[in-house]
Amino acid sequence: MKETLVYFPGCLASRKFPGFDYSTRFILQKLNIEFKMSDEFSCCPDPVWVRSLSYKEWKEKGVRNLEIAKNLGSKLVTICNGCFETLFTVKKTFFNGKSIPVEHLLYTLWKNKKEEIKNKIINPLKGKRFGIHEGCHFKRPSFLTLTEFKELKEVNVLKEMVELLGAEAVGGTESCCGLPNFITDKDLSFSLARKRIDEFKNVDGIVVICPSCFSQFENVLANDKREVPIYFYFELLAYSLGLDKENIGFEFHRIKPFSI
Amino acid sequence: MKLNPFFKEEVNRELGEHKILMCYQCGKCSSFCPLFNIEPEKFNPRRIIEMVNIGAEDVLKLDDIWRCTTCYECAENCPQKINFVELIVYLRTKATEKGYAPKLPLQELESVRKEGFSVPLSPRAKKWIETYMVEVKTRG
């Protein structure tokens, strides 16, 4: 039976950085992946503030999103670490793990589509050197995620997926970008982000897989008047698979991307 | 500092299987915490657990509990498998009930309640979506 993915873009990718959403749909179509979306979905909701302020509402809205997804397809995929954390944790905690499977799309593509992607690359990113930042909720908390995604313990998925596009990938931390406490302690939040960014030397940009990390890094760099382009992985993948530059949504970037 | 032994019991009763009472104050959580490593005087997870475990209910009034980013670095490295994130979520929920939650996170919650989303749809994004997104619409 052909699998139908339920694609959950999340708040930031659909309401602030629509190019992330566009790039993702382009990728799914290029790879002949059947997918469905729904206007019924709400925010995942945010695993930090909604969960912290009203655990009950966080649970109810998360459960509701999973119930909607269950009726649409066989696997829910997100393009945001935060959405992944909420929906995966809700599934594990309140459905005894038995609701629809929840994956970060990066993992889904790495697991099933590497060869196909390789064969379909039109614009390779040869000669580019990217710092990679996986963020904290791609595989954390590990006591939950590693029960389903055992390979994540050994493999650096983002590194492999960036290299697949022909670029060099350096670094690769699963550490925190500092976005959550931006609204409660901006200085501390920015200090943490600067520490992450400064770990990368001589790179053409930093590649992230979470719109929150993207937003945080760009805000810090713009604040500091520094020009290090930040890329959302699916923008680069879509470009490599042939998406026109103007459709990537680079105009929503605060730091101008280099010319790819 | 006023101590309330019931507070410690209540927190431990409410939390999951790895009770924070099992904490032996080794400090590994703090040594791995990215915030503690930048400004130890602003945020120290080991200290927060200590306050809870001696029943210092005033921990709910501290600005500190709103600084944790929930990155799980501490939980990943705790020898007692204590899930500090679960504790911080619990303390924030309690603090919110008592009216101590800071303004901006509350605004986000309100937006989720009213609009269903934590991020507003910007006019610019709306226009872009109307221009470009048409060709790739796939609603179920």
Ligand code: SF4
């Ligand atoms: S690492 Fe664990 S046992 Fe050690 S102080 Fe922190 S919570 Fe307690």
Ligand code: SF4
């Ligand atoms: S979850 Fe909070 S306490 Fe733990 S390491 Fe991250 S910021 Fe520090």
